[in-house]
Amino acid sequence: MPVKVGLRYIEVWKDCLETAVREYEKEEQKQRQIVFYGPSYFTRWSKAYGMKPMAEVLRGKSGASCVINRGFGSSCAEHQLYYYDRMIRPLAPSVLVYHFHGNGSSFGYSAQESFEIAQRVIAYARTDFPDIRIYLVGVHPTKKDFNWSEQADAERIDRAMRNFAAETPNCHFVDVLHYEPLMRKDIFVEDGVHFDQAGYDIYADLYREVLKEELARF
Secondary structure, three states: OOOOOOOOEEHHHOEEHHHHHHHHHOOOOOOOOEEEEEOHHHHOOOHHHOOOOHHHHOEOOOOOEOEEEEEOOOOOHHHHHHOHHHHOHHHOOOEEEEOOOOOHHHHOOOHHHHHHHHHHHHHHHHHHOOOOEEEEEOOOOOOOOOOHHHHHHHHHHHHHHHHHHHHOOOEEEEOOOOOHHHHOOOOEOOOOOOEOHHHHHHHHHHHHHHOHHHHOOO
16 A cells, blocks of 8 residues: 655645654653554643643542553554654553544545554554553544434444454454544534543543553553
8 A cells, every 4th residue: 555645744734743753752751551642632632732631631540640642633544653663662551542543534545544554553562562452442523413424434434443353352442433422512622623621521531431440550
């Protein structure tokens, strides 16, 4: 499959992923934590966007800090694969919460092509860290209702991810699309795609539920 994107610089958004990655590399590379890896749903879960940071609201059972946010907005699965060696491998995560879906179509990738690339990210993580536990995050709801075709596509890729997780050891599917509390239309910022603080409060509740056993280890 040919690479269809600029891996360091995204012309369509005038954005440099390399800059974002270098900023992360300046941080302490704490290992064996719960690492969130993916595009802007994770990136925006931070003070930079006026939100309570992920690491502050998702804590271990003891109250310990145990979550690392490695979201970089505008990225697609191809970017995530390219930067895996620098964004994920140094952290040696015990848990990887991975979301790839969303931006692939902007760069010419079909949902299936994006998923194929995402499976390589997961394969790398499982090869590097055989005991890692993967949480594969599904399609997110938006303020605007999906049309019939979009809903069918969303259900199709979610089903593929669910089946993949069921067939992959230590891999779990996170069903965001059907999480009832996130179906409200008043929890989004102006773009109608990303959550406001109320939305992130609910999003945090979802992950506290999904990651209950993982958070209990810290």
